[in-house]
Structures are given as C-alpha cells and as structure tokens.
Amino acid sequence: MKRxxxxxxxxxxxxxxxxxxVAVTWVLSAQSAATPDPVTVASAVSADAAAGDxxxxxxxxxxxxxxxxxxxxxxxxxxxxxxxxxxxxxxNGVVFGLMLALASVGLSLIYGTTxxxxxxxxxxxxxxxxxxxxxxxxxxxxxxxxxxxxxxxWPLWMAAIAAIILAGASGWVQDRFLWGKLRKRGVGxxxxxxxxxxxxxxxxxxxxxxxxxNRIRLSKSIEVRHQVGPIQVGNITLxxxxxxxxxxxxxxxxxxxxxxxxxxxxxxxNRALAAASGIKVDFIIRLVWVMAVSLAALGGIxxxxxxxxxxxxxxxxxLLLMFxxxxxxxxxxxxxxxxxxxxxxxxxxxxxxWLGPDLKYATALAILILVLLVRPQxxxxxxxxxx
Numbered sequence: 001m002k003r004x005x006x007x008x009x010x011x012x013x014x015x016x017x018x019x020x021x022v023a024v025t026w027v028l029s030a031q032s033a034a035t036p037d038p039v040t041v042a043s044a045v046s047a048d049a050a051a052g053d054x055x056x057x058x059x060x061x062x063x064x065x066x067x068x069x070x071x072x073x074x075x076x077x078x079x080x081x082x083x084x085x086x087x088x089x090x091x092n093g094v095v096f097g098l099m100l101a102l103a104s105v106g107l108s109l110i111y112g113t114t115x116x117x118x119x120x121x122x123x124x125x126x127x128x129x130x131x132x133x134x135x136x137x138x139x140x141x142x143x144x145x146x147x148x149x150x151x152x153x154w155p156l157w158m159a160a161i162a163a164i165i166l167a168g169a170s171g172w173v174q175d176r177f178l179w180g181k182l183r184k185r186g187v188g189x190x191x192x193x194x195x196x197x198x199x200x201x202x203x204x205x206x207x208x209x210x211x212x213x214n215r216i217r218l219s220k221s222i223e224v225r226h227q228v229g230p231i232q233v234g235n236i237t238l239x240x241x242x243x244x245x246x247x248x249x250x251x252x253x254x255x256x257x258x259x260x261x262x263x264x265x266x267x268x269x270n271r272a273l274a275a276a277s278g279i280k281v282d283f284i285i286r287l288v289w290v291m292a293v294s295l296a297a298l299g300g301i302x303x304x305x306x307x308x309x310x311x312x313x314x315x316x317x318x319l320l321l322m323f324x325x326x327x328x329x330x331x332x333x334x335x336x337x338x339x340x341x342x343x344x345x346x347x348x349x350x351x352x353x354w355l356g357p358d359l360k361y362a363t364a365l366a367i368l369i370l371v372l373l374v375r376p377q378x379x380x381x382x383x384x385x386x387x
Contacts, residue, residue: 093347102295102298103122113288123315124315125297127296128296131163168290168293178199266279300314303318340379
C-alpha cells in the first residue's frame, strides 16, 4: 500500500508554521518593548568620557585605570526581559500544543473514518481528568446514583492509568450502543452531529453533578521548577512533555507501521473500497473510538497537571481549539491535527504578550481564518476537485 503521507511534508509544514508564528510574535513583542533612548546613551557616553579626562588630567598622579563591568541600563534590561518572556511563552505554547494534539488527533481520526464532527469530544477530555481525580483524591467520593461514599486515594500514576482504561471503555460503549446503531440505520452525518451536541450537554451536566462546579487539583505537591537559560520549566511539565511526545510518536508508528494502522488509513481514505478489500470497517471504527477517547482522556489529565487544576467544563472550553487545530491541519489528517495543534498552541500562548488573556483564543481562530483563505484544505489536507 502506498504511503499516504510523506514525512518530509510534515516536517516542512511544522517548521514553516512554527517559525512564522514565532517571527510574528517576536516582531509584535519587540515593538511593545522600550527601545534605548539615543539621548540617554549619548549622555552616558559623554559622562564616561569626562570622568576619564578628569582622571588622566591630574598632575603627576596618573594612576592605572581599573576595568569594571558596566551595569546594564534599564532599557537593556527591559529588552532582555521582553526576549525572555517571548521565549518562555513560545515554550509554553509548544507544551500546550502537544497536550492539545492528544485530543485533536483522536478527533481527526473519528472524522476521517466516520465523517462525524463529534461535539462531545471535549467532554471526553474532561472525563479523563474527572476519573483521575476520582481515583486519586483523598476526599470522599461516590458512585453516581448510589449513596455510597468512600476514599480510594491511589497514587496519581495508577489513577491516571485506570482513568484512561475506563475512558477507552466508554468509547467502545458509545460506538457499540449509539454510533454503530446510527450508522446501521443510515442516519445522516448532520443528524449524528446533532446527537453529539446533545451528548455533549448531557455529559457536561453529568460531570458537574458528579464532581461539582469547583476547581479541583490532581496533585497537591509543590512543583520544583528549574531555570534553563531564559526558560523556567517544572518537573511535572517535563514529565508531561515526555509522555505526550512518546504517545504521539507511538500513534504515528501505529498508523504507519502496523497492519491495523494501515487498515485505519485505508478506511479513512475510502471506506467502501476498504470494505471491498476485506477490511472489517466496523471493527476499525470501533478501535478508532477507543483510541480517540483514550487519547482525549490522557490529554485532559496532562492538561490538569500543567494548569495545576481543572474543572468539569475544561473540555468544552478547548473544543473550539480542537476543531481549529483539526481544520487547520487538514480534515481527517492525523498528522495535520498535530501540526495544527502546535501552531494553535504557540499562537494562543504568545498572543498574551500584546493582548489580554481573554482574547488569546480569538487569535487562534483568526489564524485559522487567514490560513484557510490561502490554503482551504489546511496544512496537510489534499485539494479536492469540484465540478
């Protein structure tokens, strides 16, 4: 089977769009930073020269000059701080983009294999974080619709594994008893999308009723932060980066190197042709649902650790960014979702340098509109002939 994607295209797209995002941010932040005043610099130079003449002009008492480091001016300090903030925000954007990619890749795989834009995918992100809290917290928790209250208190790593497994099982249940039956009955994509909106609202209210509306924390330990050049990074952040990168690489290897991965790409390209060639389409779609919900749950857990807390509606707030990343990268393209997530993450985090935090998500949607005006199929999408 011919490979559907050239890895050089992926690397080229990532480099071009990340460099473009960083360049735009750098220019805008540099304009807002204070520039050195020429008059102040000239005055400082004149004062130094006058002081030197006074020393050398003393009769018979010429003493060797002692070199000393000149303290940086306030203007130089402001420029240095501005550059450090840019680098820190770019780094934060890459971290945020990796975590967003975990959920976006699953959303893209669902769209590629079924054609469904799943509006309930954001709640799968929240579900992962809520399940991890359920297993790890030292506060009394209960099972819905039962009067039982108990404390599980598992270590965080064990709670995260259990949450991902349960979330993946919920993906299997969804496709087995809901989406699979809708497909067999011939329900259209638009009607399925409306069902996903209803499922999203139901899950959102269920999570609020179960866990509560307050902000929760998965880990109460104080994060140790390290200074790496101009960038500050904590141990939890480093762990999250490593986990997200390993999982995304594993997904790429699965799609490119394994038999099931090639079957998944075949179903995404042409479901009828894949079925005619002997591929069990329903099994592949169910596998995609399990993998997509598991990835979303992992993204929700890592996002809760990165933000030092989460709420029941965190997935709903991230849903538009997921759709933006999937559309920006190319509908149905798993690698495109990764590229789009990194671009969205960098743009969102660095936009706070010159815009208010309330507008940072709007900048991501603005980038989406601009890119689609130039390349309607997205970064890695394939152009389709119309007419």
